[in-house]
Structure formats: C-alpha cells, structure tokens
Amino acid sequence: MPGPIRRLAGRPPFQAPDGLSSRLLLLTAVFTVAVGGLIIVPSASSFQERWLRDRIQSAELASVGVEALPYNAVSDEVAEQLLRIGGVSAVAVSEEGVLSQLLQAPSLPRTPDFIDLRNRPLPLRLTDPWRTLTGHPDRSIRVRAEPRYRPGDYIEVLAPAEPLKQELRTFLLNSLLVSVLISVLAGTLLYASLVFLVIHPLRRVTRSIERFAGDPEHASPDPSDRADEIGRVERELARMQEEVRLSLRARARLVALGEAVAKINHDLRNMLTSAQMASERLASSADPQVAAVLPRLERALGRAAALTRNVLDYGKSEEPAPQRIRIPLAAATASAAEDAGLEPEGVRLTRSIPARFAVDADPDQLHRILVNLMRNARQAIEADAGRGDRKGRGTVRLTAESRDGMTVIRIADDGPGIPQRLSEHLFEPFVSSKASGGTGLGLTISRELAANHGGELKLVETGPLGTTFELRLPE
Structure with missing residues (x-):
C-alpha cells in the first residue's frame, strides 16, 4: 500500500456517538412529559372553575326556590337540605347594591378564601387548584359569579373545599394516567420514527467513514436516493471520499516520483558536472558556430545544475524562497x-x-x-x-x-x-x-x-x- 494511504490506515477508527440513541430517547421522554404537564395545569384550573360554577348554579336555583316562598321563609331543615343538594354552606345574592343572605350555615372554623370568577387573573386561575390540593381540610371557599337564572349583580356562595379537593385529586390522577399513556405512545412512535429516519442513516454514514479511515481503497456503498439533508450528506460524503482517494493516489505517485528523483539526483549532478567541464573546454574552440551555441549551452547546464541542487528540497517541502x-x-x-x-x-x-x-x-x-x-x-x-x-x-x-x-x-x-x-x-x-x-x-x-x-x-x-x-x- 502506498505511503500516504498506509499512514491514513494507521489512524484510530472514527468513534461513533454511541449515546446518541439513548440521549434521543431521554429527550423524547422529557419533552412528552413536559407537554403533558403543560396540558394538565390548565386542565386542573378548568376543572376547578367548572366545579365552582356548578355549585354557583345549584345555589342559584335553590335561591330562586327560597324567594318563591312567602317572606322568604324556609325552615332550617329545608335550608340544610338545599345547601346539601347544592354542595354549599351559604348563599347570598346582591341585587341593586343590596346583599341578601338567603341560605346560611353555621359559623365556620376558618375564614374562607375568596374567589371572584368574574375577573379572575390567569396566574391566579392556574394556581388555585394547587392551593386547593395543599389546603387545610377545614378550608372553605367563598365564590362570587354573575347570576344566570335570576336578576342581580352577583351571586355568592360559601362551599367547603374538601369535596373539591377529593374530586380534583381524582381528576388529576386520571389525567396523569392518560397523559402518561399518551406520552408513552407518542414518545415511542416519535422515537421509532427518528431512529428509522435519522439514527439508522447516521449509523450507515458513520460505518462508511470508519471503513474509509481504515482502508481508503475500500469501495464505499452507494449513497441512498433520499432527497432530504441526510441524502445530501451521503452523496457529498461519497464525493469527498472519492476526491480524497484520488488525492491520496496522486500523493502516492508524487512520493514514488520523489524517491526516484532522489535516487538519480546524485548521478545526474555528476553527469551535469562532466557536461559543464566539457563546455569549458569548448570555450577555447575557434569554430564560430561553436562560439555562437556555447552561451546557450552554458545557460542550460547552469539552470539544470541549479535545479538538481534544489530537487531534494522541493521533494521534502516546497520550492526555495x-x-x-x-x-x-x-x-x-x-x-x-x-x-x-x-x-x-x-x-x-x-x-x-x-x-x-x-x-x-x-x-x-x-x-x-x-x-x-x-x-x-x-x-x-x-x-x-x-x-x-x-x-x-x-x-x-x-x-x-x-x-x-x-x-x-x-x-x-x-x-x-x-x-x-x-x-x-x-x-x-x-x-x-x-x-x-x-x-x-x-x-x-x-x-x-x-x-x-x-x-x-x-x-x-x-x-x-x-x-x-x-x-x-x-x-
């Protein structure tokens, strides 16, 4: 094998990125879980808001029934039943600036948290479910919203937070299981697609580079006919390998030529020295034709001698300055x-x-x-x-x-x-x-x-x- 190609073959083989597929799998899992988390957070907020609005609507319907009675009179037993059906502890309605307490439960052990569904900012809406999950078991929520079935400025209810906490926890658990299932399925399909479309072609390119580094004369496999970036990489790699292969062959020929020139350089210089000595003897000739040709011969011999002196330097590095x-x-x-x-x-x-x-x-x-x-x-x-x-x-x-x-x-x-x-x-x-x-x-x-x-x-x-x-x- 020629010198330059032999030196290339002595290099360590190209190291393939063995951890690429595992990193890709990890990133796929992280991204799918992150997307699932982005879905769960607003879903929890929407679930809590729906739960509170359901309590508002139930309390509003109960308040309509109470107002239909003479003097809004309702027994404690009926009031307790209405509150239980609506899932609230108290109901109040504001109409024309006057707040009317229609249904009221016994006093609460803790001051309730206030939530106004009419103009709740988005950051608070997103964090409300997590306060519910981490809240005290005796926590209550005072909720205000616009009436739907009756006139008034707003309707306000007082509801215990523990039932909401239990239902929210069940909802989040079910949502998490569904998200995990979807994430696993989507991540598996995405990973399989990336392996088929990216990892396998890259491994084929890597193997081609390793084989070429070990033996540049080894025939490279034909590049695929893909029209995407990987197909272009395969075709450009095949083209560059062929150019490098031709360059190595040319360099090998140059090395062989330099070795041959080095071997004959000494003998050639001796021959030129003899020719210069002969030209010096011709200088004494009286022949006019010899005198006319002699300067040209001397110049040619001088340049040839100078070239032989520089030929080894040229072969080793480059032309002299x-x-x-x-x-x-x-x-x-x-x-x-x-x-x-x-x-x-x-x-x-x-x-x-x-x-x-x-x-x-x-x-x-x-x-x-x-x-x-x-x-x-x-x-x-x-x-x-x-x-x-x-x-x-x-x-x-x-x-x-x-x-x-x-x-x-x-x-x-x-x-x-x-x-x-x-x-x-x-x-x-x-x-x-x-x-x-x-x-x-x-x-x-x-x-x-x-x-x-x-x-x-x-x-x-x-x-x-x-x-x-x-x-x-x-x-």
Missing part, C-alpha cells in the same frame, strides 16, 4: 522562448512590452514559469493537425503591463484550446492536456512558483481560437 531582483522582461522572454523551442519558422513569439519594462522576480523561477507556458503552447500548436494546412506553425503572444501595483503578464496562443474536462483540474498534479510526452507537473510547479512570489497564475480563457494564461507578480 525566491531571490527577487529587477529583471528586464524582454531579455527574460527571449531566453525563455529560446529554451521553449520557439522559432520564426515554426511557432514564433510576438511581444508587446513597454520599453525598459522590468519585473521584480527570481530570475531562475521566472524563467521556469515562462518556459513551461511557452513550451505547452508550442506543443499544443504542433500537435494540432486538424486545422487546415497549419504544419506546426502558430503564434505565442506575450503582453505585459502594470496594473494596481501588480505586474500582469499574459501569454496567449492560437492553438486548439484545452478540453473542458481538463480545464477545471489543469493545475492539479499529473493532469496534462497533451496527448503524450507530458508529466502534468509543469503548470502545478509554475503556479507554486508564482504563489511563492506573492502572485498567482491562472487560466483566463480557452477555446477553439486559443488559450490565454495570466501571470500576476507584485511590483
């Missing part, structure tokens, strides 16, 4: 065009550069960027055999200007353009638009060199009429 100086751009482009193989009879270079235009850059690194871009343009034009009688002829146009504190260099060609499927990944390692003979590292290295300068290299446009790259460097 640029040693920036002011470089005349015209001379730099002429040297790069010569090394890129541009010539007047084939693919030629045309320039539009202001006079004495200079670039603040590392000479060797700028040369490598320009050579990579020009060589790619030349190879694309020479490989284009389907555009009439071209025969490998074409043009590479280089323009330069200063804009917003940046030096902007554009390199355009009239080649066939870059395919759409490659243009989106053009700066990734081992991505090449050439049919053969390319490693796919030239643009990757060139962009890294531009970034080391604090600039950028980007593809501006590409199409059947050609391709344009833009190099931006700080001034």
